[in-house]
Amino acid sequence: MPSKELSWKYVEETTVEPDVIARARAQSVEQGIDAVSPATGAQLALLCGAVDAQSIIEIGTGLGVSGLWMLNGAPHAHLTSIDLEADHHEVARTAFTDAGHPAARVRLITGRALEVLPRMNEASYDVVLVDGDAANILDYIAHAIRLVRVGGLVLVPHALWRDFVPEPAKRDGVTAQLRGLLRELRDSPAVRIAVSPVGDGLLQILTVPE
Numbered sequence: 001m002p003s004k005e006l007s008w009k010y011v012e013e014t015t016v017e018p019d020v021i022a023r024a025r026a027q028s029v030e031q032g033i034d035a036v037s038p039a040t041g042a043q044l045a046l047l048c049g050a051v052d053a054q055s056i057i058e059i060g061t062g063l064g065v066s067g068l069w070m071l072n073g074a075p076h077a078h079l080t081s082i083d084l085e086a087d088h089h090e091v092a093r094t095a096f097t098d099a100g101h102p103a104a105r106v107r108l109i110t111g112r113a114l115e116v117l118p119r120m121n122e123a124s125y126d127v128v129l130v131d132g133d134a135a136n137i138l139d140y141i142a143h144a145i146r147l148v149r150v151g152g153l154v155l156v157p158h159a160l161w162r163d164f165v166p167e168p169a170k171r172d173g174v175t176a177q178l179r180g181l182l183r184e185l186r187d188s189p190a191v192r193i194a195v196s197p198v199g200d201g202l203l204q205i206l207t208v209p210e
């Protein structure tokens with residue numbers, strides 16, 4: 001039986017992060033912010049590039065790691081990123097500028113995601129990344145599916161929740177919600193899904209015409 005752990009370690013360790021992202025990651029570690037893993041970031045970049053993303057929403061800016069990766073893959077996209085913490089946005093803003101992304105293409109909205117998301121236009125975005133607080137993850141995903149265009153992607157980088165989702169004995173609220181969500185999405189005619197075990201489990205939801 002091949003060691004999956006070894007493979008996961010290998011892909012994380014061999015992913016090369018641009019310096020500006022490596023700096024944002026180091027700051028995230030210092031501040032205890034759970035940034036997407038390097039291999040998850042590389043996958044986000046590839047997916048944003050593959051759908052030729054022009055407009056991206058991110059729920060949970062942190063210090064910019066995931067946003068920088070997505071813009072790395074789709075450098076001409078407009079990113080709207082929401083976070084509760086103004087301090088996070090101050091640091092992230094510097095990182096986006098250092099990476100050469102014009103301020104006009106990076107909109108940082110400081111506020112509670114559940115208050116901001118209802119004001120956004122339906123079916124208008126190419127990619128929505130869901131990486132805010134776990135307590136509201138189902139509501140965020142419902143908003144994300146509403147906001148993304150047909151043929152767009154909703155990406156959820158903590159979908160296997162600390163390896164709890166595959167572990168039947170784990171029955172805490174977030175884990176149970178994610179298990180239920182995965183079952184529901186598998187049966188939904190409105191979406192196609194794939195779950196990659198990269199990082200903390202990357203759920204990829206593609207919206208399809210009904």
Ligand SMILES: C[S@@+](CC[C@H](N)C(=O)[O-])C[C@H]1O[C@@H](n2cnc3c(N)ncnc32)[C@H](O)[C@@H]1O
Pocket residue numbers: 028033034035036059060061062063064065066067082083084085088111112113114131132133
């Ligand atoms: C897991 S971190 C995001 C990490 C980031 N995506 C990255 O890869 O660098 C979650 C972020 O969600 C933010 N957050 C927590 N509750 C929130 C809420 N109700 N609305 C918006 N953002 C929230 C936190 O301040 C934190 O920066």
